[in-house]
Amino acid sequence: MSRALPLSDLVRMQAARRPEPVHVELAQVTRRFTHPATGEPFQALGPIDLALVKGEFFSIVGPSGCGKSTLLDLLSGLGKPSSGRVLFEGKPVNGVPEGVGVVFQENAAFPWLCVRDNIAFGLRRAGVEAAEVQRRVDYALGFMGLRDFAKAYPAQLSGGMRQRVCIARTLVTQPRLILLDEPFGALDQQTRLLMGDELLKLWRETGATVLLITHALDEAAMLSGRVGVMSTRPGLFIDFVDTGWPADRDSRVVSTPRFGEITARLWEKLRVETLKIMGGAH
Amino acid sequence: MRLLPNVILLLVLLALWESLHLAVGPSAMASPWATAARLASLLAQADTWRHIGATASAFAWSLLLACVGGVALGMLLGLNAMAGNVAEPILMNLYALPKVTLYPLVLLCFGLGLGSKVAFGVMHGLIPILLFTMNALRHLPPVYMRSARSLRLAPWQTAWHILLPAIAGEVLAGIRLGFALTLLGVLIGEMFASQKGLGYLAMTAMGAGDIATLLAIALLLTCFAVTGNALLLRVGRHLEHP
Known part of the structure; x- marks a missing residue:
């Protein structure tokens, strides 16, 4: 071994x-x-x-x-x-x-939201304060290399990028x-x-x-x-x-x-x- | 340049209309020009606006009820697989039914006037909106619901923030169909046992052999329906993301 x-x-x-x-x-x-x-x-x-x-x-x-x-x-x-x-x-x-955070195999990024809103989705629903949402989403965007795509929609991204969005969406909830x-x-x-x-x-x-x-x-x-x-x-x-x-x-x-x-x-x-x-x- | 095909289409339709007028004579088909002139003189009369107002309020109520009812029932049936499976064939058959045969019953139930017109409009428009909503939910990727649960969303949050936006495009397609059918229902309703509305006005003109007035009303309704359809199409395109 x-x-x-x-x-x-x-x-x-x-x-x-x-x-x-x-x-x-x-x-x-x-x-x-x-x-x-x-x-x-x-x-x-x-x-x-x-x-x-x-x-x-x-x-x-x-x-x-x-x-x-x-x-x-x-x-x-x-x-x-x-x-x-x-x-x-x-x-x-x-x-x-x-x-607990879950990331699925299927493309779970919501097509009607841009990357930033997708990542912020869970936090906003949980009632996290806007400034804190902004801070965590900015961090996740940078961490997952998505900063230049914050305003893009999932359909404009490659499969790998979309999966990054889903991982980031989980990451910001601090599981x-x-x-x-x-x-x-x-x-x-x-x-x-x-x-x-x-x-x-x-x-x-x-x-x-x-x-x-x-x-x-x-x-x-x-x-x-x-x-x-x-x-x-x-x-x-x-x-x-x-x-x-x-x-x-x-x-x-x-x-x-x-x-x-x-x-x-x-x-x-x-x-x-x-x-x-x-x-x-x- | 996107206007050009529409302009050509319009010119072709006018040419066809004019040639039909020349072929069958003014007693069966008024010319486009005579129709437009009659429409202008109709719109100058206060009485016409009273009829337009009657049709407009009946149509607005019908469309509102058809949309709210269709989307709400469609969501219920779309989320409950068993209920949806039971309801779908029933709805399909109801939809295929020639509803005009039921109009006497509608009149008996809702009385003469606004009530039965609205009911008849809703009967036409609700089912397509319901079916579109239900099918949109049934074909929703299961991962959306799983995501909702994994993000610990409350049921109302799931409905409002995930289900509705996910099906918005298809619901709007249903509403576009429902728009045309609701208008049809309201006008048919006005043609029988009614004292007001554009349907009544058209029926009266037909009885009097006033072809120009009949066509003027048809032209007015066509303009309204085409505009409504175009607006809904535009909203639909806005909902589709790049």
Whole structure:
């Protein structure tokens, strides 16, 4: 595990992480759905036990349909578990808790608002004072590199820029837990790498706990402190990989041998699961 | 230069009108010039303005009720999938119904006068506005609602700040259709069992064989409908973002 990284770094990271309190906790969480065609109930998820440490960057990879997004819905309070407990900062999640921000894969920027108004949207609805809204939005515009586009409308922006707007809209609410559901899924590879760097910057800057759902192994391997691998339905965690990256990492880690090792290990687990779905378990 | 196609269209229509007038004779079709002259003399009479006022107030009430009712009901049905699925075929059939056959019933329910004219106008205009609103909501990207919940918006905030602006363009398209149909409903209402309004005036002129007056009223209504449509189109274009 520690071959590519100096032992001192690894020790420092582990030591820094261990005493941190648990920020998010899932205990024996399951989610059952009714099949829309047959009416048969089926288990989509779990039972899952997971604890996220305050300030960690955790990613979930898994084959499509494994319940990754369902899990994110349970964590964000957008969905309710069929059984088990979901705790955020020690309190049961019921509806989206204050302090949780969600970024979706789809383009969620409102086309009738300019970039500035899109970013300010949540703050204004929450009744935050105008001067404070202005201050936070200005900061987010600068941070996400959107300053020159403040008056532009989403339709005038590229997919990557639009996703920046959505991230900024979440960022200004100052979340302590940021949930991202395949936020870069619709972007091209180069843009994804750069957006990954932005996300790392954001994570370091805010100190928030980040949970990233992705189907891209390289994204998970490059960004996360820890990666959870999920099985096919019903989704369960079948592996956890500590990447051991230093906190000031960026997309250049993709050129290190360790990045290859992590990606290989993730793929080794995921390959089996993906083959199950395709009906050809070798 | 955007005016040029419109000017050409106008000239073609006038030429067609004039040739029809020459073909069938003045007893069946007044010339454009005679129509315009009659319209000018009509507009100089105070009595005409009384009729215009009657039609205008009936139309304004009808359109207001059709818009408010159509958008409110459309939002309710659009947000409740089950209610929407049940209501849609019923509304479609109601819409296809030749409503004029029901006008005697409307007269019995609302009495002679403003009430039944407004009711008949609303009957024509409400359903298209409702259907446009409902369908706009049904095709709303689900991520808007998820965003609303993740930003912890109250239900009224979601309706006012997300749903309405998101569907504004389509609702306006429905209102544009509703505008024309409401006007139609009000005028048909005025043609029967009414003592006031442009519909009544047109019916009287028809009975008297006064073709120039009939066409003058038609011209006036056409100008009004085209202007209203153009204004709504302009507002619609304003709502669409670059």
